[in-house]
Amino acid sequence: MSLPTTDNPESAAPARVVVTELSKRFGVVQAVDRLSFVVEPGQVTGFLGPNGAGKTTTLRMALGLITPDSGSTTYGGIAYSALPQPSLRVGAVLETAFHPGRNGRNHLRVYCAAAGLPEERADAVLAQVGMTDAGRRKTGGYSLGMRQRLGLATALLGDPQVLILDEPANGLDPEGIQWLRNFLQHLAHDQGRTILVSSHLLSEVQQTVDRIVIIAGGKLVREGTIAELADPARASVHLRSPNAASLREALVGAGAQVETLSAEELTVRGMPIAAIGHLAFTTGVELHELRTATTDLEEIYFRLTAGQEEFKATPLPEATVAEVSS
Amino acid sequence: MIRLIRSELRKLFSTKLWLWLLLGACGLSGASTALLIGFADQAAAAPQSGVPPLGSDAFAQLALAGGANAVVFFLILGIIGMTQEYRHRTATPTFLVTPKRGKVVLSKLITYLGVSLLFAVVVNVIVVAVALPWLSAQGAPVSLSGDNLEVVLGAIGGGALYGMVGVGVGALLRNQVAAIVGALIYLFVAEPILRSVPATASAYKYLPGGTLESITATTVNTDLLLRWQGALLLTAYGMVLAIAGWVFAVRRDIS
Numbered sequence: 001m002s003l004p005t006t007d008n009p010e011s012a013a014p015a016r017v018v019v020t021e022l023s024k025r026f027g028v029v030q031a032v033d034r035l036s037f038v039v040e041p042g043q044v045t046g047f048l049g050p051n052g053a054g055k056t057t058t059l060r061m062a063l064g065l066i067t068p069d070s071g072s073t074t075y076g077g078i079a080y081s082a083l084p085q086p087s088l089r090v091g092a093v094l095e096t097a098f099h100p101g102r103n104g105r106n107h108l109r110v111y112c113a114a115a116g117l118p119e120e121r122a123d124a125v126l127a128q129v130g131m132t133d134a135g136r137r138k139t140g141g142y143s144l145g146m147r148q149r150l151g152l153a154t155a156l157l158g159d160p161q162v163l164i165l166d167e168p169a170n171g172l173d174p175e176g177i178q179w180l181r182n183f184l185q186h187l188a189h190d191q192g193r194t195i196l197v198s199s200h201l202l203s204e205v206q207q208t209v210d211r212i213v214i215i216a217g218g219k220l221v222r223e224g225t226i227a228e229l230a231d232p233a234r235a236s237v238h239l240r241s242p243n244a245a246s247l248r249e250a251l252v253g254a255g256a257q258v259e260t261l262s263a264e265e266l267t268v269r270g271m272p273i274a275a276i277g278h279l280a281f282t283t284g285v286e287l288h289e290l291r292t293a294t295t296d297l298e299e300i301y302f303r304l305t306a307g308q309e310e311f312k313a314t315p316l317p318e319a320t321v322a323e324v325s326s
Numbered sequence: 327m328i329r330l331i332r333s334e335l336r337k338l339f340s341t342k343l344w345l346w347l348l349l350g351a352c353g354l355s356g357a358s359t360a361l362l363i364g365f366a367d368q369a370a371a372a373p374q375s376g377v378p379p380l381g382s383d384a385f386a387q388l389a390l391a392g393g394a395n396a397v398v399f400f401l402i403l404g405i406i407g408m409t410q411e412y413r414h415r416t417a418t419p420t421f422l423v424t425p426k427r428g429k430v431v432l433s434k435l436i437t438y439l440g441v442s443l444l445f446a447v448v449v450n451v452i453v454v455a456v457a458l459p460w461l462s463a464q465g466a467p468v469s470l471s472g473d474n475l476e477v478v479l480g481a482i483g484g485g486a487l488y489g490m491v492g493v494g495v496g497a498l499l500r501n502q503v504a505a506i507v508g509a510l511i512y513l514f515v516a517e518p519i520l521r522s523v524p525a526t527a528s529a530y531k532y533l534p535g536g537t538l539e540s541i542t543a544t545t546v547n548t549d550l551l552l553r554w555q556g557a558l559l560l561t562a563y564g565m566v567l568a569i570a571g572w573v574f575a576v577r578r579d580i581s
Contacts, residue, residue, distance in 0.1 A: 102337075
């Protein structure tokens with residue numbers, strides 16, 4: 001992908017984003033609680049957490065839109081509000097809202113003017129996100145996917161070294177998600193940019209990101225590379241066997257943690273799948289199924305989202321069920 | 327600052343709002359002048375109407391002051407210019423590009439002062455174009471000089487300043503509907519009450535509506551500030567509102 005870019009001297013230097021001890025309280029809610037993490041150049045970092053975890057508040061604090069109670073965020077060592085030309089260093093999409101009566105191209109030209117960029121950048125970034133034709137239409141008629149693309153185009157105007165995107169896959173169709181994935185990976189891996197992408201859906205970012213920062217209740221839960229957190233060798237293993245009881249004994253004897261799901265089904269942790277297969281073979285136990293169940297990352301995330309009271313479903317009263325089924 | 331003003335101009339002229347407000351301002355001003363002249367005969371037949379007789383200096387000034395009826399459109403223009411950033415949530419990208427939010431407010435003050443000045447010129451050119459030929463045709467020609475010219479320049483200056491005051495009101499209130507409704511109720515309900523109550527009547531000339539009147543007034547009215555005093559005080563109102571807006575509203579979290 002060869003793209004027209006600005007001669008942006010600011011964007012030449014790779015920039016780390018360092019979030020240090022950020023805290024913010026809204027009334028009785030501690031939205032963000034002494035949160036620290038680092039976003040490295042050349043990688044796509046996922047910023048993951050259930051709804052209400054404090055992701056958007058963190059990003060808005062990092063970009064100077066919300067004043068933190070304490071803590072700081074720096075880009076190559078400088079706070080956002082102290083950057084001489086922030087659009088040339090950091091591009092961010094926090095909002096997919098635009099003036100409905102303004103067309104996409106003019107929306108971009110408004111910010112070209114404010115950032116002191118040539119107006120041709122508006123057309124260049126529209127092309128970059130595949131919106132050249134739609135740019136002439138009013139944003140009031142845009143789909144959510146088009147809004148996401150126009151938001152991304154706005155962030156790209158200054159050809160920044162750092163990109164911060166809040167839920168950029170929201171509203172994109174599968175093709176759009178695939179496009180976004182390739183686009184972000186290209187910007188990070190081939191161009192060495194620093195990219196932070198938030199999401200509340202693990203599946204959405206798992207294949208896009210290199211590193212992941214998981215927060216819940218405003219606190220850091222886990223931080224690491226996908227390779228570490230989603231290592232299949234450390235995943236739990238699901239197996240089915242008519243002789244589950246004797247295999248269980250052998251597995252426990254070998255130091256694995258075993259959970260009995262039913263008379264024939266076990267979940268095994270702490271032992272690689274190949275070692276489990278080998279143990280079954282040497283102990284002469286018949287296997288009907290042996291597969292990787294969930295990775296470390298999936299387990300962490302499921303535990304986090306399962307605890308969310310606000311999304312707990314209430315079972316239907318029996319009368320209603322009967323009516324529906326009759 | 328030049329960049330930010332250019333950005334504000336781009337914002338304004340890339341939607342249709344300016345056109346509707348300008349048409350409204352031209353229509354209202356032109357119509358008020360046209361109605362005054364067109365019905366001058368009936369007004370003369372009913373002396374209690376308070377309309378001065380056709381051919382008098384006072385009548386000529388009243389006809390030329392049609393543009394003063396449109397200043398409220400510039401107030402609304404300024405209010406919308408500021409509050410639409412919140413209404414359409416474009417405050418986020420605007421303050422991302424320009425983290426020093428005071429500069430954004432300042433650029434809007436300058437932009438809307440300038441745009442309102444330009445629009446007020448257009449409005450008053452229309453008023454003059456309606457009034458001068460028609461009055462000549464009625465056998466009461468007037469010249470655009472002296473007090474007559476002052477009336478027209480006052481309507482232009484008042485319009486320009488109200489555009490700037492609108493930005494200040496919008497910065498303080500942020501909510502577009504509340505800002506417009508609040509400003510109109512203040513000007514058309516609250517101030518007339520203050521003016522009619524003897525205890526507060528003498529303060530009227532120092533209030534925003536009173537200062538505007540001192541700028542746009544014809545010789546009909548008396549207990550007002552001088553034009554330049556009114557203009558200075560109205561400018562101060564715009565500045566104080568904008569600074570208060572910046573301190574108490576614009577600096578708050580954008581979430």
